Amino acid sequence: ERRRGALVASLFPGDHPSECILVGSVGGLKEVKNFPLFIRAASRLDRAFGVAGAPVARFVIFGEGSERGALERLARESGIESRFSLAGGRNDLENIYPLLDIFVLPSLREGVPLALLEAMSSGLACIASAVGGVPDVLAGAGVLVQTGDEDGLVEAIRRCALERNTRLELGRLARIRVLERYHVEIWGERMLEIYRAASRRG
Secondary structure, rough: OHHEEEEEEEEHOOOOOOOOEEEEEEEEOOOOOOHHHHHHHHHHHHHHHHOOOOOOOEEEEEEOOOOOOHHHHHHHOOOOOOOOEEEEOOOOOOHHHHHHOOOEEEOOOOOHHHHHHHHHHHOOOOEEEOOHHHHHHHHOOOOEOOOOHHHHHHHHHHHHHHHHHHHHHHHHHHHHHHHOOOOOOHHHHHHHHHHHHHHHHO
């Protein structure tokens, strides 16, 4: 809790609530990651959560890239710059993931995204675009939305933010999925089997 409080205070120096739902993403700030969708969804959720009794939410992206300026402008124009942080690159993300509540991956294209696997391994409720290899990774252990579906993304984040038990259960399922299918020893054995099969054919 101390580490989380320190992170929130560092990300939102002018507006750091003692308790909030921390919704984050990780990736290079480039067009394919579709972070404008995340910002637009955050803006809508910020208005929805601004009523009495609703949770306080803050939004953050960890990463650097050529789209930083455009994303900063969009956050400012959307009126959420004090509640949305472009936190830059970090080399200690393994310490950051567990401090988040919800992980969002709004990409236009992906293979098997490392950031998603890392978030899942940290027990986060994960919401991602149904692109590339993402459905195989996340189906049944997270929430999939269609590419560019702003309404779907807003609703998925809203539900995870409002329903703590749903959020925790999705995080539990995500961690189990990674440990069962994507642990480094499992992947290593799969790679070795490919080499063994190739050598037998040779």
